[in-house]
Amino acid sequence: MKITIKDIAKATNVSYSTVSKALNDSPLVKPDTKQFILEKANELGYTPNYSAKYLVTKRTNTIGLVWPEINRLALSELASQVNNQMKKQHKQMLLSINDARESIDLFSKMRVDGMLLFEEELPQDQLPKILDVPLLSYGVPTINQFPTIGVKHELAMELAVQEFVRCKNQSIAYVGVIGGSGRRQQAKENGFRKAMEKVSLEPLFIQTGGLDVGDAMREVRDYLSEEKLPGALICSSYDIAIGTYRALRQSGLRVPEDVSLISYDNIPQFAETEVPISAVGVPVELLAKTLVDELIHLIENPGHEHSGCELIPELVVRRSSQNVR
Amino acid sequence: MKITIKDIAKATNVSYSTVSKALNDSPLVKPDTKQFILEKANELGYTPNYSAKYLVTKRTNTIGLVWPEINRLALSELASQVNNQMKKQHKQMLLSINDARESIDLFSKMRVDGMLLFEEELPQDQLPKILDVPLLSYGVPTINQFPTIGVKHELAMELAVQEFVRCKNQSIAYVGVIGGSGRRQQAKENGFRKAMEKVSLEPLFIQTGGLDVGDAMREVRDYLSEEKLPGALICSSYDIAIGTYRALRQSGLRVPEDVSLISYDNIPQFAETEVPISAVGVPVELLAKTLVDELIHLIENPGHEHSGCELIPELVVRRSSQNVR
DNA sequence: ATGAAAGCGCTAACAC
DNA sequence: GTGTTAGCGCTTTCAT
Numbered sequence: 001m002k003i004t005i006k007d008i009a010k011a012t013n014v015s016y017s018t019v020s021k022a023l024n025d026s027p028l029v030k031p032d033t034k035q036f037i038l039e040k041a042n043e044l045g046y047t048p049n050y051s052a053k054y055l056v057t058k059r060t061n062t063i064g065l066v067w068p069e070i071n072r073l074a075l076s077e078l079a080s081q082v083n084n085q086m087k088k089q090h091k092q093m094l095l096s097i098n099d100a101r102e103s104i105d106l107f108s109k110m111r112v113d114g115m116l117l118f119e120e121e122l123p124q125d126q127l128p129k130i131l132d133v134p135l136l137s138y139g140v141p142t143i144n145q146f147p148t149i150g151v152k153h154e155l156a157m158e159l160a161v162q163e164f165v166r167c168k169n170q171s172i173a174y175v176g177v178i179g180g181s182g183r184r185q186q187a188k189e190n191g192f193r194k195a196m197e198k199v200s201l202e203p204l205f206i207q208t209g210g211l212d213v214g215d216a217m218r219e220v221r222d223y224l225s226e227e228k229l230p231g232a233l234i235c236s237s238y239d240i241a242i243g244t245y246r247a248l249r250q251s252g253l254r255v256p257e258d259v260s261l262i263s264y265d266n267i268p269q270f271a272e273t274e275v276p277i278s279a280v281g282v283p284v285e286l287l288a289k290t291l292v293d294e295l296i297h298l299i300e301n302p303g304h305e306h307s308g309c310e311l312i313p314e315l316v317v318r319r320s321s322q323n324v325r
Numbered sequence: 326m327k328i329t330i331k332d333i334a335k336a337t338n339v340s341y342s343t344v345s346k347a348l349n350d351s352p353l354v355k356p357d358t359k360q361f362i363l364e365k366a367n368e369l370g371y372t373p374n375y376s377a378k379y380l381v382t383k384r385t386n387t388i389g390l391v392w393p394e395i396n397r398l399a400l401s402e403l404a405s406q407v408n409n410q411m412k413k414q415h416k417q418m419l420l421s422i423n424d425a426r427e428s429i430d431l432f433s434k435m436r437v438d439g440m441l442l443f444e445e446e447l448p449q450d451q452l453p454k455i456l457d458v459p460l461l462s463y464g465v466p467t468i469n470q471f472p473t474i475g476v477k478h479e480l481a482m483e484l485a486v487q488e489f490v491r492c493k494n495q496s497i498a499y500v501g502v503i504g505g506s507g508r509r510q511q512a513k514e515n516g517f518r519k520a521m522e523k524v525s526l527e528p529l530f531i532q533t534g535g536l537d538v539g540d541a542m543r544e545v546r547d548y549l550s551e552e553k554l555p556g557a558l559i560c561s562s563y564d565i566a567i568g569t570y571r572a573l574r575q576s577g578l579r580v581p582e583d584v585s586l587i588s589y590d591n592i593p594q595f596a597e598t599e600v601p602i603s604a605v606g607v608p609v610e611l612l613a614k615t616l617v618d619e620l621i622h623l624i625e626n627p628g629h630e631h632s633g634c635e636l637i638p639e640l641v642v643r644r645s646s647q648n649v650r
Numbered sequence: 651a652t653g654a655a656a657g658c659g660c661t662a663a664c665a666c
Numbered sequence: 667g668t669g670t671t672a673g674c675g676c677t678t679t680c681a682t
Binding site: 327329330331341342345346349373374376377378379380381382 | 674675678
């Protein structure tokens with residue numbers, strides 16, 4: 001049924017090793033022969049078998065992206081940009097949207113060249129400790145774990161808080177998952193606490209319980225019905241910001257006239273909301289490029305584990321925070 | 326470096342064929358031996374090599390999802406539900422977010438058991454005609470192409486138009502890509518034309534040019550600045566609906582008081598917008614289940630190609646269309 | 651119940 | 667330049 005190089009060999013009257021060389025564009029094959037073989041291969045509808053190839057080369061040229069939480073826009077944008085970067089490096093990227101354990105397991109068995117992990121709910125220490133495949137995590141760097149690219153979340157939160165303070169906002173709340181198990185979320189929350197401490201303000205919190213747009217919308221709405229709303233909100237992600245905004249609008253509150261907003265996640269989509277939303281975070285292209293470069297470094301220099309780094313976030317001011325109280 | 330069954334064989338003093346049997350839980354191996362081998366394998370950190378396995382079994386138990394447009398929420402929800410269904414069927418799902426040609430190519434070389442294609446911009450006839458791997462498309466069924474699961478788009482548009490008519494809306498516009506090359510979008514557009522014809526109303530159009538939230542927001546905003554807005558809008562997808570809604574709000578228009586809205590895509594997220602949005606479409610779980618069942622059928626009954634079917638859409642009325650004019 | 655050996659499709663020495 | 671061959675890690679007859 002399936003065409004193999006042996007079939008091509010038969011059809012062209014050369015040995016199958018010559019076919020192999022021709023297909024791999026080896027200089028050891030006479031151009032005419034090569035040409036002829038290639039044509040025949042095409043004609044027969046030959047599709048190389050990557051499994052067989054891998055078995056001898058030990059390279060799949062494929063990397064796996066472990067991405068359990070598929071519908072978070074900021075990560076979707078990151079995934080997309082990572083994919084572009086990978087293409088530039090001639091690596092194929094495959095995604096798995098099962099939970100981290102399962103995905104890592106599958107990719108390991110597939111023998112991808114490397115893996116990228118978007119950390120979310122699952123604490124890193126629940127993952128397999130030893131792995132034969134290099135894995136780079138986008139999360140929170142720690143010792144004795146996978147190499148990790150992180151973000152200086154404390155600095156991000158400082159930038160946001162300082163901007164609010166500059167605009168004379170004293171009453172600042174953090175909207176997001178509080179006390180959850182996801183390490184990126186924990187880091188943001190802690191960053192906020194420390195940033196508020198630095199300016200001697202009392203940190204306020206709105207617990208969303210989850211990371212979906214709907215979680216934020218529900219919880220902010222409930223909060224509004226019971227408590228006095230702070231004048232300034234720092235949302236922990238794009239989706240949280242969208243949910244928060246919707247809840248505010250439902251209650252007739254205007255942004256930035258009644259409430260100022262700054263969100264975490266530095267992605268262009270914030271410019272395209274009803275009211276453009278100010279944001280802090282590492283620019284997504286930079287994040288993508290760093291992740292890809294670092295992973296490829298890891299693949300090509302095994303053992304050379306430097307445990308990762310933390311990138312510098314930036315503040316992008318848009319309309320949602322433009323109101324001096 | 327990497328542990329193979331031969332290493333386990335050595336460590337347990339059995340032949341590697343026995344190890345193979347033990348690892349595959351064959352009844353031909355004595356329970357004690359099996360147990361011992363399994364323990365040793367675990368201890369050594371053995372990870373099966375799927376490539377080698379495939380080479381002999383011709384099964385990867387893996388299906389590939391070709392999904393070029395990653396940040397469309399409705400498709401992201403569908404992908405997620407498809408993944409769940411696959412898990413139930415003990416199939417691993419892998420995604421590729423490169424363009425359709427490249428993704429299909431990669432999955433073919435990987436010899437996945439089957440492929441699922443979310444059709445979008447690329448017309449189906451630009452894809453390879455013969456494929457050794459079964460491919461099921463989510464798009465618009467046609468003869469002489471891949472088997473395809475579609476939607477009765479005309480009926481969907483009828484449901485929407487009729488609902489508007491029932492609420493005394495005479496001025497109805499379709500918001501989406503007009504005259505594009507994507508077949509799903511074409512089908513929606515045509516469905517709208519026919520549905521309007523049936524009720525003898527003049528079809529109006531707002532061209533978004535693209536499928537992103539931002540495209541819709543920009544174009545609807547521009548439209549508003551130049552033309553009189555129709556009283557009722559049918560948005561072609563979730564993202565288009567969100568963009569449209571944002572543009573309306575920016576212009577101070579209220580939904581449904583000033584404008585009524587019904588969107589294509591039957592996903593639960595429509596209940597969680599600022600104003601819950603009415604929608605038509607095949608319920609996403611049904612769509613997911615049908616796609617998975619049909620693909621598995623295709624894999625297990627090669628040659629038995631029935632060219633696909635069109636599912637029945639449903640109307641879900643929410644607040645965005647609840648205004649009798 | 652266990653082992654020996656063939657072979658899946660391919661690459662990479664090495665020989666000619 | 668081209669052919670021969672070993673072997674990658676595994677499953678699967680077929681012997682024992």
